[in-house]
Amino acid sequence: MYPRAFDYLVPRTREEALEVLAERGSEVKVLAGGQSLIPMMKLRFASPTTLVDINRLPGLDAIDAVNGHVRIQALVRHNDIIRSDVVRAENHLMTSTAPWVADPLVRNRGTVCGSVAHHDPEGDWASVMLALGAEVVAESRDGGTRVIPIEDFLVDMFTTALEPTELLTEIRVPRYERGGGNYQKLERKVGDYATVGVATHLELDEAGVITKAGIALTSVYVRNLKVTEAEALLVGRAPSAELFGEAAAIAAAACDPTSDIRGSAEYKRNIVRVFTERSLAESASIAQGS
Amino acid sequence: MTTTEHAPKTSPEVCGVGHSRRRVEDDRFIQGGGNYLDDIELSGMLHMAIVRSPLAHAEILSIDTSQAEAVDGVVAVVTGDLLAQYDLAWMPTLSGDTQAVLATDKVRFQGQEVAAVIATDPYVARDAAELVFVDYEPLPPIVNPQQGLAPDAPIIRTDKEGKTDNIAYTWESGDAQATEAAFARAARVVTLETHYPRSHPSPLETCGVIADVDPITSQATIYMTSQAPHAHRTVFALVAGLPEQNIRIISPDIGGGFGNKVPVYPGYVIATAASLVIGKPVKWIETRTGNLSSTGFARDYHMKGELALDADGRILGLRVDMTSDQGAFYADAQPTKFRAGLFHIVTGSYDYPAAHVSATGVYTNKAPGGVSYRCSFRVTEASYLIERLVQNAAYEIGMDPAEFRMLNFIRPDQFPYRSPTGFVYDSGDYETALRLAMDMVGYEDLRREQEEARREGRLMGIGIASFTEVVGAGPSKDYDILGLKMFDSAELRIHPTGKGILKLGVKTQGQGHETTFAQIVAEELGIPAADIKVVEGDTDNTPYGLGTYGSRSTPTAGAATSVVSRKLREKARKIAAHLLEASEEDLEWEVGKFFVRGSPESSVTIQDCVFAAYTNFPEGMEGGFEDVDYYDPPNMTFPFGSYIVVVDLDPDTGVWKVRRMIAVDDCGVRINPMIVEGQIHGGLTEGFAMSSMQWITYDEDGNCIGSNFMDYLIPTAWETPRFELGETVTPSPHHPIGAKGVGESATVGSPAAYVNAVIDALAHLGVRNIDMPLLPDRVWETIRSHSGAEGEG
Incomplete structure (x- = not known):
């Protein structure tokens, strides 16, 4: 690995770390696991002039x-x-x-x-x-x-x-009392980024009615996308295949994937629909059993 | 493991052929004790970084090196103009074309070498490389052969005087007329057009060199990642004009080659030129991106195959038209005579009288190199095409694909079999191998399950490939590279204490030569394999040979080892007669000793004979116990096998999973069964990679997509299927120990099996092709475009 030159600082206390950030600010990158930062530095896509390694700070691993x-x-x-x-x-x-x-x-x-x-x-x-x-x-x-x-x-x-x-x-x-959630991910191989990822979380009341719903999508928008419209549709309703199908259709319409080597935009949109439906069904089943 | 039993002739202590001897090289590899190129440090060594073109096709207007040269620690910045002063700006390729060492006139692919920075430190070299400013005038890029063949296409190879098109070569094989006649009387013609995508051997160790030219003695010691050190020495002598006795190529431990380390690359030449001029050692270690985007890729064949069938489903003839995408320079590593490697093995495992293959190679603005990624000169492409084609033919005539193969196989009694493109297959028994694979997988039950699954709307498929390879290049009559005949060699010297050294012209890159070749000596002489040291990869200390690729080491150097051992056994016989005071004719050999016929108590061991060769040899005999053999194989060898893959497919997502993968291989006699199985596992994994996820593609501007391991995928243990291996043994009749070579069988045979399985899952919808890699989105699109279609098969 041949990155550009940089200062490497290893503070021993949180105060010391915050001091460095306050003084050096935008030229600093914080190094925790480094699993994205180091490859970017290797390719010289990122070239921070200072790395602050926080791995030796106490009280940050709970x-x-x-x-x-x-x-x-x-x-x-x-x-x-x-x-x-x-x-x-x-x-x-x-x-x-x-x-x-x-x-x-x-x-x-x-x-x-x-x-x-x-x-x-x-x-x-x-x-x-x-x-x-x-x-x-x-x-x-x-x-x-x-x-x-x-x-x-x-x-x-x-x-x-x-x-x-x-x-x-x-x-x-x-925290929640009666709920369930799961993540569905399509990847080309272990270690690959998601072609599409779908996270869902449902909470139910005593009567089995959805009180809280979370749906968010990976790799199909310029940022991770929370599908609020579909979440709103679910709240106050009882879980059902039809309902989840409707929510999945909203999610598929809300995303805006790009065509690339992982698949066409149309394909990814289809996966969002399929995975949202599957994920919600799984979340509901977990919640009902909890 | 299903196996036909072949008991070894030697004891486990001697450990000859047939013993799964543990790999002796692994002691150092698994303890971090290997000695790879980047482990080597020389005193005063400088470091080189290469500046590469960001554009696929552009004129070079100017190169400004002044800022880079001003960086503290930079010793020199090398450009093509500088190399031209030494007549080194261009070099020959292994296919007789020329390739720019550093671009002078224009760049012809993204990633092409444009300049090199030599510095005291590798970080400084890379920092300064960013300060070399090249002014480019972009030209329209050509990113596929169809564009390259268009009438108004820009000419890529303007350096070749009088060149008015982008054709790199044209070639044909077989009998066009006989083939036309076969098609004229066909009841049915089955056609398949498919693309074998560009892949890359991507060894974990990238390429590299340390060139150390002594300014006083002019001795050039070149440490390099070479699969063929002797051939490379000769190429260096020819390219750099150095006297060959002054060149010593040392190829240390190699971290994988798979064909990638056969060619000579610009980086090697630049570093050598730099060392020659500067008088200090220069090290160049390629980056991962450099390796994937500029060195020998594989495949990129656009193939059209047609099978002529009679009314009963017998094959009458095969017609293939193929266009290969060569990249900017025609740099295939292949025997001179064969312009598309051994692609004409495309007739496969089947018996029919007529075939014709035509091929056109096209220059494009992509990386050059067309190496055989673990496939013996384009055999992978050929095997893939015919195995896909016969599977489709079976669907078209409504016959089971296994049955169709059985009907058309070359029968055991037809060997040696002359193929319609001129190969003489040495031996084979294709039906037995396929039957074994079918028994192992439970073929009939699976077909029944498939019928049921289709009724329930589930998708599962069974794919077969019954491949035949051609390896072991090769007989000097037909096989040479740049004129160098493709024999190989072994030099064996047994020391007075009965322990010895075997020196070979080939070069292991992980194949386990240090283990297996000692076993051949053990088999022939009865000296324990553990007593034989195997040395390769140093041209000053090994006999001449063409190197390791194309599964050729066992067929050539392995045969040479066997023959040289037998020569020495005959010398030992003479010594034994002397020691036993008997006549040679009265001596019998059994593993490790000679005894007088009829009185077995009167015997001497091979070690006794060797000791006597130094201490007590008969009058008139030369002392010592060593010999050499240069083995010119009488024919190629033809390993074969039958693979069956079972997949389950999710119609909603296009995701397919391998449920079973059965691989029955017949590589003749197995020297070390464990190593053979390891080779097969590796090849099956690579086949899975190519069929499911692996490709290097280019966008319309000629940007390489796949120049790092985030884009170019290597499967992990997680997604790699579990393999079930089977074995039949049909010895090669012309190889001294009946071995055929196995390094590439599984890479050659398995892609068609995986793809056929997916196609089989969709065959009832009328699906006949999906181009590799079979990414889920392609499968899903195919299902969608065929849904509602009536079943045809």
Whole structure:
């Protein structure tokens, strides 16, 4: 690997890290798992002049259920999600997604928060967080702590609401009582980005009526796409094949995929429809059994 | 593993032919102790980075190297104009064309070498490479042969005086008239047009070189990733004008070749020229993108095949018209006489009197190189076409594809069989191999299941390929590369203590030569394989040979090893007679010893004989125990096999999954069954890759899509099917130990089996072709365009 020259800094405390960000700002890239950043530097597509390696910061690797949400801190790896009892007990969609992320090598190093902060529209986690209605927590030396709803956080392709001086410290996912979710992904091989990914999450009341619905799509729009119209259609209704078919048709109409080597736009739109329908049926079945 | 039992003749201690001896090279490979090119560091070594063209077709107006030269640590910036002063701006290709080492007049493909930076440090070299500014005037690019053949197409090879078209070669094989006659009396003609896409061998180790030209002695030591070090030495002598005795090519451990490391690349020549001028060693290690976008690709054949059938379903003749996309330079690695490699093996495993093949190679603005990616000179393309064609023929006449094959196979009693394009197949038993594969998979039950599935609206398919390969190039009468005859060699020397060294002209890249060739010596001399060191890849210390590719090492160097061992056994016989005070005629040989006929207690071991060759040899005999053999094979060998793939297909998404993959291979006698199985597993995986996901394509501007491992896909263990192997053994009658070579069988045979399985799942809809790779979107589009159609098959 032959990137351009850069400074490599390894702060030992969060304060020190925030200090560097405050001082160097836009020339800095934060290195957590590095699974997107390092390949981009290798190809010289990205050439930050400073890398701040946060891997040795203490107190940034928790996965726990506190204050009504599941907290995923900045150094939690994809494989930590797979191994986490908390996630398995608390969140079906995240449990379902983690094994689909990249390949085992990437999952050992890459982080959930890093994936969301990178905001590649082909990334899986941003869709998951949109479907779950998560919040992102950012900290800076001068601005303190901000809590940002995921929909506001994800601005555009490779662009988020995170300021150059801010560090994304954690993501908060709401807990639920009676719900279910799952991720459906079409990839050409393990480690490939999604040709199409569909995340769904449903919550039901005692009567089995949908009280909360999340649907978000990967790789079929300039950013990860939350299909609010389809979500609104589902809330207040009982799960049924017809209803899910309708929601899937809305999702297929809402996306705007491009034709590339992974498939034609028309094909991807078809997969969105098929997967949304399948995913909602699966989520409902999980929710009904929970 | 289903197998016909062949008990080894030697004990496990001796470990001759038939033993699954553990690979001796793996001790160092799995412990990180290999010595690959990039592991080599020489004192004072400089580093080279190549500047490549971002455009597919453009005139070079100017190259400004001043800013790059000003970078601290940069020693030189090399351009084509500089090389031209040494007459090195162009070099010959292995197909007798020329290729630009560094572009001077214009660039002809994206990724073409335009300049090179030599610096004290590899980072500096890359930083400075970004500061070489090239002013281009874009020209319209040609990205497929159809465009290249259009009447108003721009001429790519303006460097060739008088060139007025984009044709790289034309070639034909077989009997056109007899074939016309066969088609004239056909009851039915079945046609298939299909594209075998561009793929790339993509070895995990990219190409590289360290050129070390001593300014005082002019001795050029060139460490390079070479599958054919001796041939490369001769090419270097011819290209660079260096005296051949001053060139030593060292090919260290090679991290995969698959054909990619057969050609000579511009990077090798530039680094050597730079070392010659600067007087210091120069290292060049290719980037992944450089490897995928500029070095020897494979395939890119646009093929049309037609089968003439009689009313009973017998094949009367085959007609093939093929257009190959050569890229900017005609640089195929292949025997001189055959302009489209051995593509004329396309008649396959079937018996019919007439065939004709016509081929046209076209220059395009794409990377050159047409190497055989693990396929013995275009045999993969040929095998794919005929196996797809016979499967389709079966559908058209309403016969089961297995039955259709059985009806048309060459029968065992027809060998040696002269094919209509002139090959003489050495041996084969195609029906037995297919029957074994059908038994293993439970063919009849699967066909019944398929009928039921179709009634229920489920899609599953069964694909067969019964391939025949031609490998082991080759007999000197017909086979040469740049005039060099394709014999190969072995030099065997047994030391006084009975342990020895075997030196070969071929070069292993992972095939396990260090293990298997010692087993051949063990088989012939009874000296334990563990006592034989195998050395390859150093032209100063091995006999001349044409290298390892085209599954040729066992048919040529393996035969040479066998013959040289037998020569030495005859010397040992003379010594044994001397030691036992018996006449040679009274001596019997059994593994590892001679004994006097009738009195087995009176014996000497091979080790006794070897020791005596240094200490107590008969008067008039030369001392020592060594010999050499240059083996000119009397014929090619013809491995074959039958593969059956079962797939399940999701009509809503076009996604298909391999349920079973049965591979019955017959490569003649197996020297090391474990290594043979490993080779087959690798080839089946590559076949799966090409049929399901792997391709290098170009957009309309000539941008290469597939120049990194995010776009060019290598399957992992996760998606690779589980393989079930079977075996039949039909020895080659002309090879000393009956072996045929197996390195490429599975790559050659399996793509058609996978594709046929998917087509079979859709055959009742009238589907007859989907071009590789069979990505889900292509399958889905095909289902959609055929839905509602009446079944035809």
